[in-house]
Amino acid sequence: MSALSQTHALRQLVDTDATWQLLRADNAPVIAALLTEHLGGEDRRLPTDELHELIDHDLEGLRAHGLTLPLSGQGYCAEWRKAGYLTRRPADAARGETFELSPGALGAIRFLEQLAAPRQTVTESRLASIGVQLGQLAIETDPDATRRLEQLHAQRDRIDAQIERIHAGALDTLDDARALERIRDILSQAEEIPSDFARVRAEFETLNRDLRARIVESDDSQRAVLDEVFRGVDLIGESDEGRSFAGFSALVLDPVVGSAFDDDIARVLDRGFAGELSPAQRRYLRRFIGTLKDHSGEIHEVITTFARGLRRYVQSQDYQRDRVLRGLLRTTLAAGVEASGHTKPYQPTSLHLELSSVALGSVGAIHLHDPAELDATALIVEHVPGVADLEALRALARATEIDFAELADNVNTLLAEVEHCTVGDVLARHPASQGVASVVGLLTLAATQGAAADGIETVRWHGADDVARAADIPTYRFTGRLL
Numbered sequence: 001m002s003a004l005s006q007t008h009a010l011r012q013l014v015d016t017d018a019t020w021q022l023l024r025a026d027n028a029p030v031i032a033a034l035l036t037e038h039l040g041g042e043d044r045r046l047p048t049d050e051l052h053e054l055i056d057h058d059l060e061g062l063r064a065h066g067l068t069l070p071l072s073g074q075g076y077c078a079e080w081r082k083a084g085y086l087t088r089r090p091a092d093a094a095r096g097e098t099f100e101l102s103p104g105a106l107g108a109i110r111f112l113e114q115l116a117a118p119r120q121t122v123t124e125s126r127l128a129s130i131g132v133q134l135g136q137l138a139i140e141t142d143p144d145a146t147r148r149l150e151q152l153h154a155q156r157d158r159i160d161a162q163i164e165r166i167h168a169g170a171l172d173t174l175d176d177a178r179a180l181e182r183i184r185d186i187l188s189q190a191e192e193i194p195s196d197f198a199r200v201r202a203e204f205e206t207l208n209r210d211l212r213a214r215i216v217e218s219d220d221s222q223r224a225v226l227d228e229v230f231r232g233v234d235l236i237g238e239s240d241e242g243r244s245f246a247g248f249s250a251l252v253l254d255p256v257v258g259s260a261f262d263d264d265i266a267r268v269l270d271r272g273f274a275g276e277l278s279p280a281q282r283r284y285l286r287r288f289i290g291t292l293k294d295h296s297g298e299i300h301e302v303i304t305t306f307a308r309g310l311r312r313y314v315q316s317q318d319y320q321r322d323r324v325l326r327g328l329l330r331t332t333l334a335a336g337v338e339a340s341g342h343t344k345p346y347q348p349t350s351l352h353l354e355l356s357s358v359a360l361g362s363v364g365a366i367h368l369h370d371p372a373e374l375d376a377t378a379l380i381v382e383h384v385p386g387v388a389d390l391e392a393l394r395a396l397a398r399a400t401e402i403d404f405a406e407l408a409d410n411v412n413t414l415l416a417e418v419e420h421c422t423v424g425d426v427l428a429r430h431p432a433s434q435g436v437a438s439v440v441g442l443l444t445l446a447a448t449q450g451a452a453a454d455g456i457e458t459v460r461w462h463g464a465d466d467v468a469r470a471a472d473i474p475t476y477r478f479t480g481r482l483l
């Protein structure tokens with residue numbers, strides 16, 4: 001590629017690449033520091049409200065040290081999302097949304113961390129690792145069976161020689177300095193994986209949007225569109241990102257590999273040189289395979305969601321509506337271009353367009369809230385607590401409940417004079433003081449403590465409105481004193 005081609009390619013990156021834009025932003029140190037503090041650690045995703053509060057708290061401290069930061073935490077988060085530093089997604093387990101770092105922001109933060117604390121890459125471990133991988137690649141890609149067998153035999157001889165030396169008592173172990181250098185090299189490579197996960201997810205999202213756009217812009221039938229969708233779903237898995245992720249995920253989710261990985265980490269952390277690692281580095285290594293599984297499962301969920309969404313999009317016929325809308329927009333744009341030659345954009349038209357969102361209005365139409373309108377104008381009456389009136393409470397209880405004690409006394413008083421009596425006899429001697437409630441109470445007592453008799457009797461009483469009423473009820477007889 002010539003210098004001119006590279007220049008044009010890089011100039012395009014200046015305008016489109018979030019990593020480059022963050023590094024050349026006016027407040028790049030503030031942006032990188034705040035995003036690293038709250039989203040660059042173990043918590044790589046936060047609810048939007050929580051991130052706003054954390055940023056606001058940090059902004060107060062930064063302003064106290066003379067930094068000019070005019071926006072609020074919410075305002076800066078909105079700007080960073082618009083610039084591509086933050087990615088906003090719906091929350092999985094609750095209502096609301098979350099923020100996480102975009103692949104571009106992760107790349108910029110990693111670059112700045114390497115500037116602040118340069119890591120030694122010209123190391124023996126790095127060169128040995130490259131040599132081992134190169135040798136293994138040469139063996140596995142060699143099409144000559146004879147040469148490949150020779151290489152494998154040589155490899156086996158080297159292993160046999162090492163085994164013999166160990167049996168002979170020559171146990172050579174790596175010294176602490178070189179072991180520490182190697183573990184730090186491994187950590188450096190491991191810390192790059194989360195940003196790769198974010199990049200893979202972003203690429204899948206781009207692929208999903210491209211497939212939807214192709215469905216809308218295609219003029220094929222539903223069957224053809226469905227075929228396109230299924231091919232598109234396969235395309236997600238067959239893309240470079242899909243194949244790389246599938247191989248990585250299969251290795252991470254392999255229980256044998258995961259168990260061996262955890263055992264190796266546990267043994268390495270028990271070595272003496274591992275004491276030089278920081279607590280965060282030790283914790284990162286212990287949780288490394290679990291973190292990879294979590295991220296891997298999340299990417300699988302994203303792929304599944306995209307595939308279901310594509311099928312639902314086609315089967316619900318929503319793409320037909322979008323096609324119609326796309327056609328209308330294109331026709332309108334073409335007509336607008338044609339009309340622009342002889343019609344001014346502010347010329348009044350007879351068209352009336354109903355807004356689909358909040359209606360617009362002038363500032364003068366806004367009625368401001370006046371706290372004085374809520375002031376109490378009437379004098380406040382102070383109620384002095386007093387002693388409860390027993391008769392008033394008793395009357396209140398009688399108004400809400402049947403006075404069974406009074407009814408039982410009425411029945412027992414009448415039974416003292418006669419051998420037996422009915423509900424009608426009791427009401428004739430003691431009128432219903434609670435209206436129909438007294439009748440219901442007497443019927444309840446008769447059904448539970450009286451005896452049923454043949455026939456129907458008519459009972460009469462006066463209601464609360466002093467109107468005479470009557471009803472035919474089954475005949476019951478009270479033959480003994482009520483309890």
